Amino acid sequence: MLNKISDKAIIGNNCKIGDFTIIYDDVIIGNNVSIGDNCVIGLPNNLSNDKLFIGDNSTIRSHSVIYKGSKFKSKLETGHHVLIRENTIAGDNLRIGSYSDIEGDCEVGDYTRIHGYVHVGKGSKIGSFVWLYSLVTLTNDPLPPSHIERPVIIEDGVVVSVNATILPGVKLSMGTFIASGIVVNKNTNVGDVIANSQDYIPNLKVKSLIDLETKTQHPWMNHFIDAYPEVCHDRILELGNNIKEKIQNRKNK
Amino acid sequence: MLNKISDKAIIGNNCKIGDFTIIYDDVIIGNNVSIGDNCVIGLPNNLSNDKLFIGDNSTIRSHSVIYKGSKFKSKLETGHHVLIRENTIAGDNLRIGSYSDIEGDCEVGDYTRIHGYVHVGKGSKIGSFVWLYSLVTLTNDPLPPSHIERPVIIEDGVVVSVNATILPGVKLSMGTFIASGIVVNKNTNVGDVIANSQDYIPNLKVKSLIDLETKTQHPWMNHFIDAYPEVCHDRILELGNNIKEKIQNRKNK
Amino acid sequence: MLNKISDKAIIGNNCKIGDFTIIYDDVIIGNNVSIGDNCVIGLPNNLSNDKLFIGDNSTIRSHSVIYKGSKFKSKLETGHHVLIRENTIAGDNLRIGSYSDIEGDCEVGDYTRIHGYVHVGKGSKIGSFVWLYSLVTLTNDPLPPSHIERPVIIEDGVVVSVNATILPGVKLSMGTFIASGIVVNKNTNVGDVIANSQDYIPNLKVKSLIDLETKTQHPWMNHFIDAYPEVCHDRILELGNNIKEKIQNRKNK
Numbered sequence: 001m002l003n004k005i006s007d008k009a010i011i012g013n014n015c016k017i018g019d020f021t022i023i024y025d026d027v028i029i030g031n032n033v034s035i036g037d038n039c040v041i042g043l044p045n046n047l048s049n050d051k052l053f054i055g056d057n058s059t060i061r062s063h064s065v066i067y068k069g070s071k072f073k074s075k076l077e078t079g080h081h082v083l084i085r086e087n088t089i090a091g092d093n094l095r096i097g098s099y100s101d102i103e104g105d106c107e108v109g110d111y112t113r114i115h116g117y118v119h120v121g122k123g124s125k126i127g128s129f130v131w132l133y134s135l136v137t138l139t140n141d142p143l144p145p146s147h148i149e150r151p152v153i154i155e156d157g158v159v160v161s162v163n164a165t166i167l168p169g170v171k172l173s174m175g176t177f178i179a180s181g182i183v184v185n186k187n188t189n190v191g192d193v194i195a196n197s198q199d200y201i202p203n204l205k206v207k208s209l210i211d212l213e214t215k216t217q218h219p220w221m222n223h224f225i226d227a228y229p230e231v232c233h234d235r236i237l238e239l240g241n242n243i244k245e246k247i248q249n250r251k252n253k
Numbered sequence: 254m255l256n257k258i259s260d261k262a263i264i265g266n267n268c269k270i271g272d273f274t275i276i277y278d279d280v281i282i283g284n285n286v287s288i289g290d291n292c293v294i295g296l297p298n299n300l301s302n303d304k305l306f307i308g309d310n311s312t313i314r315s316h317s318v319i320y321k322g323s324k325f326k327s328k329l330e331t332g333h334h335v336l337i338r339e340n341t342i343a344g345d346n347l348r349i350g351s352y353s354d355i356e357g358d359c360e361v362g363d364y365t366r367i368h369g370y371v372h373v374g375k376g377s378k379i380g381s382f383v384w385l386y387s388l389v390t391l392t393n394d395p396l397p398p399s400h401i402e403r404p405v406i407i408e409d410g411v412v413v414s415v416n417a418t419i420l421p422g423v424k425l426s427m428g429t430f431i432a433s434g435i436v437v438n439k440n441t442n443v444g445d446v447i448a449n450s451q452d453y454i455p456n457l458k459v460k461s462l463i464d465l466e467t468k469t470q471h472p473w474m475n476h477f478i479d480a481y482p483e484v485c486h487d488r489i490l491e492l493g494n495n496i497k498e499k500i501q502n503r504k505n506k
Numbered sequence: 507m508l509n510k511i512s513d514k515a516i517i518g519n520n521c522k523i524g525d526f527t528i529i530y531d532d533v534i535i536g537n538n539v540s541i542g543d544n545c546v547i548g549l550p551n552n553l554s555n556d557k558l559f560i561g562d563n564s565t566i567r568s569h570s571v572i573y574k575g576s577k578f579k580s581k582l583e584t585g586h587h588v589l590i591r592e593n594t595i596a597g598d599n600l601r602i603g604s605y606s607d608i609e610g611d612c613e614v615g616d617y618t619r620i621h622g623y624v625h626v627g628k629g630s631k632i633g634s635f636v637w638l639y640s641l642v643t644l645t646n647d648p649l650p651p652s653h654i655e656r657p658v659i660i661e662d663g664v665v666v667s668v669n670a671t672i673l674p675g676v677k678l679s680m681g682t683f684i685a686s687g688i689v690v691n692k693n694t695n696v697g698d699v700i701a702n703s704q705d706y707i708p709n710l711k712v713k714s715l716i717d718l719e720t721k722t723q724h725p726w727m728n729h730f731i732d733a734y735p736e737v738c739h740d741r742i743l744e745l746g747n748n749i750k751e752k753i754q755n756r757k758n759k
Contacts, residue, residue: 002257004508004525019257020273020291020526022543037275037293038316038526040543040568062293062318063334063544065568065586080318080336081352081569083586083604098336098354099370099587101604101622113398116354116372117605119622119640131398134372134390137640137668139686143717144665145619145637145730159397162390163418163436165669165686180392180418181436183669183687211396224398255510272510273526273544290528290546291569315546315571316587333571333589334605351589351607352623366651369607369625384651387625387643412650415643416671416689433645433671434689464649477651 009042018062026051026068036062043067047104048086079116091128093229109156111232123151129239130154135163142168157239159220175219175243177206190246191219205247219243262295271315279304279321289315296320300357301339332369344381346482362409364485376404382492383407388416395421410492412473428472428496430459443499444472458500472496515548524568532557532574542568549573553610554592585622597634599735615662617738629657635745636660641669648674663725663745681725681749683712696752697725711753725749
């Protein structure tokens with residue numbers, strides 16, 4: 001046998017466990033779950049006494065490390081070399097790209113997509129239908145190093161482009177769009193576009209983001225709904241309408 | 254036995270395969286290839302039916318993952334924890350640094366060097382003698398998230414410094430030099446230097462890049478040819494001359 | 507047996523070695539050391555003939571790779587997927603976060619903390635009580651690519667915030683604070699704050715960094731001493747006083 005699965009771990013039906021993978025004691029895995037090669041699942045640690053739950057139909061790719069004490073509802077999908085620490089609670093169909101690191105005590109909603117090399121700082125709260133692109137960092141210490149902890153809050157439908165840094169305590173409101181390479185140091189309003197670190201452009205909203213060639217227009221709920229399972233389409237439409245309505249209400253004031 | 258090599262894989266003479274490494278079925282490896290420990294080679298996936306070819310004299314370092322469906326001509330060298338997905342076609346002596354990720358469907362020329370934590374987006378086209386330094390990201394979606402795909406094109410002899418982001422659809426012409434931390438949002442001309450995201454300096458060309466202490470001067474083909482195998486020296490000299498000539502012609506217009 | 511430990515390696519008392527981990531010949535490990543799963547320890551390489559020394563009470567987490575030829579005094583702690591190459595000499599209680607890469611020939615003092623995705627370029631010199639946050643890159647080639655090597659020098663008590671890049675040859679003096687996302691291209695004086703790449707604010711010193719809500723104030727030696735073992739508290743107090751005194755002396759001139 002080329003892997004090592006604890007007798008105490010509970011593993012559902014029709015699961016596939018890769019070679020040179022270790023599954024520790026306090027692990028409960030649903031049905032139809034695939035775990036790649038060279039993974040470490042349910043790693044014991046001092047910061048949690050809880051078990052690790054991985055929901056049905058999940059895919060964990062090779063060289064990933066998941067601590068005990070986190071819960072993933074269903075259809076978790078990870079890239080390779082992913083690290084997820086203790087006490088994170090996530091909803092349905094979270095995707096986490098290769099080399100990303102979710103630190104402890106985070107909350108994540110449903111259908112959120114995180115690309116590669118993303119660092120989600122301890123205690124971050126992330127909504128549903130959120131996109132965090134490569135190299136995005138969610139910080140939490142406003143005066144590093146200190147004992148102050150001010151995690152980032154990211155509401156539903158937010159998009160953070162590659163290599164953006166969200167500073168401690170910042171709240172990104174629903175549907176906010178952050179451009180590439182930006183350091184974000186203040187809260188945003190619904191549907192705001194932040195395209196420059198130094199000098200925010202007031203009243204620039206996501207509806208201004210248009211691809212001229214294809215006429216594709218934000219918010220992305222307009223044109224990207226088919227990338228999600230049908231079961232959540234109503235929620236996405238509602239979220240898109242909600243964002244557009246709140247932008248309009250603000251403008252009318 | 255401490256690794257797992259498929260009977261169906263074809264492995265050349267004088268190869269060395271590390272411990273706890275898995276080699277899947279659809280793999281063809283040349284002669285004198287060294288594969289480190291804890292690697293996953295030829296990973297099956299839904300996006301390719303082709304085999305993985307790794308050319309003669311290659312070195313794959315530990316914890317690397319290479320999908321089936323890519324082709325590397327000869328002397329591929331990877332760092333540790335590298336990820337290469339399906340359907341990438343690369344020439345001779347590509348080097349990819351630790352933690353770098355080449356997404357699917359990319360093309361890469363000969364003797365290109367990619368340092369660590371580099372993300373090469375799906376469908377990118379990269380020439381020969383290119384340098385991509387740490388944390389460089391080649392994106393491909395102009396309105397994230399959307400279904401629009403506009404991969405980056407990087408011509409021969411281009412240098413992209415650490416932590417630069419190349420936005421979707423951008424073409425970096427031959428010999429372009431991108432400074433550290435820049436977000437590049439437009440095409441460049443031959444030998445351009447891009448040193449500031451907001452405000453391009455017109456007519457700043459690579460010949461202006463001089464180390465005052467040592468008098469070393471760009472384009473780098475002047476002073477760095479000895480870092481390459483002799484077999485490609487003529488090509489490097491020609492490339493350097495080509496860049497200088499095109500800069501001159503442009504100036505004369 | 508699920509790991510592979512060379513007979514020639516010398517391993518102290520009360521050590522724990524994970525599964526699917528390889529320990530090569532030229533390795534000397536102290537007492538009470540814990541090494542995680544899927545690690546590669548003491549990797550042979552052409553650039554060092556020396557052994558790898560890992561001091562007492564160290565913790566190496568899973569998927570880490572450490573080359574032969576480096577020395578760590580005591581209580582080295584690494585995250586997961588860490589890479590440390592040859593000929594690095596480090597003091598007591600160095601911590602290196604997940605996915606970080608220490609290239610060859612570096613020197614590091616005591617009690618230095620390096621977070622994740624940090625790239626420490628070849629030959630860097632880093633003092634004691636230093637903090638390097640996520641995605642920090644220490645470069646060393648002023649005209650990439652070239653044969654010129656000008657490593658970065660970082661003195662005691664320096665803090666470099668997330669995603670900052672330190673350009674080649676730069677020396678960060680004692681107690682310097684670098685803000686997030688900055689590209690640093692010149693030397694700093696004791697206690698300087700660098701908050702903008704283009705336009706340094708003269709005379710901005712670390713004492714100006716205050717969290718208004720909690721009244722916490724830099725230098726961090728004021729408020730973060732309890733995060734370190736008691737044995738080094740006197741050194742931290744002295745370092746903090748030293749920084750404050752030098753800032754004052756400069757101001758008086």
